[in-house]
Every structure is written in C-alpha cells, then in structure tokens.
Amino acid sequence: xxxxxxxxxxxxxxxxxxxxxxxxxxxxxxxxxxxxxxxxxxxxxxxxxxxxxxxxxxxxxxxxxxxxxxxxxxxxxxxxxxxxxxxxxxxxxxxxxxxxxxxxxxxxxxxxxxxxxxxxxxxxxxxxxxxxxxxxxxxxxxxxxxx
Numbered sequence: 001x002x003x004x005x006x007x008x009x010x011x012x013x014x015x016x017x018x019x020x021x022x023x024x025x026x027x028x029x030x031x032x033x034x035x036x037x038x039x040x041x042x043x044x045x046x047x048x049x050x051x052x053x054x055x056x057x058x059x060x061x062x063x064x065x066x067x068x069x070x071x072x073x074x075x076x077x078x079x080x081x082x083x084x085x086x087x088x089x090x091x092x093x094x095x096x097x098x099x100x101x102x103x104x105x106x107x108x109x110x111x112x113x114x115x116x117x118x119x120x121x122x123x124x125x126x127x128x129x130x131x132x133x134x135x136x137x138x139x140x141x142x143x144x145x146x147x
Contacts (some may be wrong), residue, residue: 022140056080064143064144064145065143065144066141066142066143067086067087067092067142067143067144068082068086068141068142069139069140069141069142070082070083070139070140070141071137071138071139072115072137072138072139073137075144077116078115079115079118079119079140080118080119080120082140083119083120083122083140084144086142088144090146091144092122092142092143092144092145093125093126093127093142093144093145094119094121094122094125094127094140094141094142095115095126095127095128095129095140095141095142095143096112096115096119096126096127096128096129096138096139096140097129097131097136097138097139097140097141098111098112098115098128098129098130098131098137098138099131099133099134099135099137100130100131100132100133100136100137101132101133101134101135101136102132104136105130107136108130109130110135111138112128112130112138115138116128119140
C-alpha cells in the first residue's frame, strides 16, 4: 500500500489537482453566466421593461477593394462578356452602381435592372446602388466583399 501524496512541507494532499481545477472552472463558468444574465444587451434579460433600441441610420455595407471595374461607355465590352472574362470565385460580389441626375430616378432604376439581367447568374446576388450624381452613368465592380 502506498502513502497518500504529499504537498508542500510534507502535508498530505486532500484532493488531487484535477478536482481543484474542475472546481475553479465551474466557479468561472457561474461568474460568466451571472455577468451575461445581468448585461443590458445579453440574451437573458430579466422579466422587466425591454430596452428601447436606438434608431440609427442604416450603415453602409462593407466594401472590399475592387478586383475589376466595368464602366458603361463607348468602346467598352458588354457586361456579360466582361463578367465571363473575370474569375469565378464565390467570394466575389458584383456591385452595380448607377448614378443619375435629379429627376431621372425611375430611369436609373430601370437601368440597374437591365444591368442585373445582363449580368446573368452572377448578377443574382448583386449589390445595387442608385445615387444622385452630376451625370447619368453606370459601373459594375467585382470585389471580395461577400458576407
């Protein structure tokens, strides 16, 4: 028969170190759960008045550095032809940007829809941005910014 393990200064150890570590992990878990339950934005809010969300203007979506840019104009290839020449990475997002002068909003929307149709399958998940500008124009950007 072997003697029980001894710790510092020769005193016998009552619990092995694994039990002590498990107790400390359990204490840490309980403290974290209690802190999250009392957090104002935590998922475990008490049964009381719910906080009123602050109304903020919508933030612009994240945009990556463009990999390719197509501009509508004389001498430029068709959009479908240009997209066929670009890489087919699923992380690439097509962004269609149409600018218009004041009063041409409906024409800009129709132009964006036409560009999305010309983009084909790659235009199905396209980001479409229609904004006022100094002149009418359209461009398509490929960037690694898919969410």
